[in-house]
Amino acid sequence: MKERQERILGEIVSLYLETGQPVGSRLLAERCGLGLSPASIRNVMAELERQGYLHSPHTSAGRVPTDSGLRYFVDALMVVDADMRRAVERILARDLSDETSKRALLRRASDELARLTHCAGVVWVQEPHFSKVRRLELLPLSASKVLAVIVGEGNQVQNRLLDRPEHVTDAQLERISRRLNALLCDCSLAEVRRRLRAEILSDRLRVRRLLEGLKRWSEAPTEEDDHLLVSGQRQLFERPELAMIETVRSLMAAFEEKEQLLELVRQVERHDNGVKVFIGSEHALVNMEQVSVVLSRYEGPERVCGTLGVIGPRRMHYARVLPIVDCTARMVSRMLGGKID
């Protein structure tokens, strides 16, 4: 693309992002540094429209950038503010550091994303699924209850409260615990299920109900946890271009069903170094052509990882939002190191 065109496209996008109004040739002639007349600008605009970067809502309105236009802007024309990065880093270092658990940290990150960008913040937690049992312990709690503590690879911990078999002393329970630990240690979940079934059949340990409780756990080990944290949805509806009931419905549907969002979020892979942007119809979310999504990958130790970012209006301050999302992802990755769960 010629430099003149780039210059004008950039100016149109900037103005549009700022005002939300279609931009006309007269206004542009005044603001665009180049000393060109409206008529010349019109020629360039017509050409840009032919190439698909601009679009006229109707004859007597100005031009609005298309998704391609915004894409070109984000990829090639936009300048991110370097001071911005540092400021965001400072804020996040302050606000995220005192959260102690992984869960709280991520929730807070989501809140910060929403606060800083005035969009909805999303954090997807890719829970490492419980694949192997590394440790199993039975703790007698009372006359009727036993607590099973099960530790997986990567130190995931799961608790199950089981009925205590009758007439079994603490010492006996401890022996059973040791036995089970030996039996199930370093087994995959499938193997755990198999061995428990065998054990239940043979019934050597005389604790059938307890084993059945464990088996039930092994069949559905992961708590149906909310893996997608969303903050600040309401800010979306403040934006006039999203404040239509139709859009609101689509957004709420996306947030509640989560399927579509998860699909999108999973597209952001490790090797996408840095931030990935989906502008308007570039993502597959239905009825959300007015929405953009900015995502980045984060990774902590012990296979803890996921994707975070924001969902906002297509008319979004990309030069601000991109570094914020990028920074947050890096910061979260760094901070996950010391967090427990």
Added chain:
Amino acid sequence: MKERQERILGEIVSLYLETGQPVGSRLLAERCGLGLSPASIRNVMAELERQGYLHSPHTSAGRVPTDSGLRYFVDALMVVDADMRRAVERILARDLSDETSKRALLRRASDELARLTHCAGVVWVQEPHFSKVRRLELLPLSASKVLAVIVGEGNQVQNRLLDRPEHVTDAQLERISRRLNALLCDCSLAEVRRRLRAEILSDRLRVRRLLEGLKRWSEAPTEEDDHLLVSGQRQLFERPELAMIETVRSLMAAFEEKEQLLELVRQVERHDNGVKVFIGSEHALVNMEQVSVVLSRYEGPERVCGTLGVIGPRRMHYARVLPIVDCTARMVSRMLGGKID
């Protein structure tokens, strides 16, 4: 109130709940069983308006019930369908029974409330706060990590991953664990903090960092968990009378900040036997005069309890919604018995 008036008020409310439109005297004369002319009906309506049960949007519209009108209807005129109750009970018995954890059960209850009533379902979990340590166990996991399992009154379980002190064998750890268990058992959290501080100062156990980890836990023991589960918000925006951007904003604000909702939900006490209804301006939610809230209390064993119900349009099918909420609360209470976690 005279029977004639009640009859007509009931008919107006029913029609209004059905259609959402102001109801006029002609339509009412046709539908109302009594063989009265529109003019007579108008007299009664004028009287009901004077008493505050009805309201005219403007001169040439029909009448719409006020909050008091709906209140009178709910308290005195409405007939709940008995078959309804049984049907709901059957559905819930089927759909809720296979959830295994408390968390999953409550989430599912919220979903069911939303599905059955076409409103937003809410479940508030009044987490019994971790007040006393009943059991503490340290499990060596690897060369560098120790898992602390802390059990409270009412069998709440908390896990903390701590750094393992160096040069401490498993056997030594077990001794330490036993010692700590003896030291902290049956202590309130404040007491736990005090004793840990003393222990850290004296440093008899030579495991300062481990104790500090525990102390940090005791200072912020409860995971900042989402205590308010909300489902099916989007259904609210399908209702035409809530499908205005202003209402949407208020609703989203209420759902996100939760403060207002929690305040409301806390008003429903045990002794309110059955369901409590807040119609329009009866609740203090700002900008939500078009919204009603129906809540009921549930209680499980071991101090597990809370409030559940629905948030929906003021124009809600109360005769359907009330029994649904009531049933759900009872069913959840009953089912919490066997659930773990």
Added chain:
DNA sequence: ATTGGCACTCGTTTGTCACAAGTGCCAAAA
């Protein structure tokens, strides 16, 4: 006490008109 009739009110819809904003194109200028 009830009812038919009638004047009155008020929101909604439809149509017309003028206006503003911005374009495309062409011929003249640089």
Added chain:
DNA sequence: TTTTGGCACTTGTGACAAACGAGTGCCAAT
């Protein structure tokens, strides 16, 4: 060859008026 001024044309917007419909209040008659 590129740029520019001018002009005709298109189209959304807002204001205003008229017609319409739904429903009320009131009064006199039953």
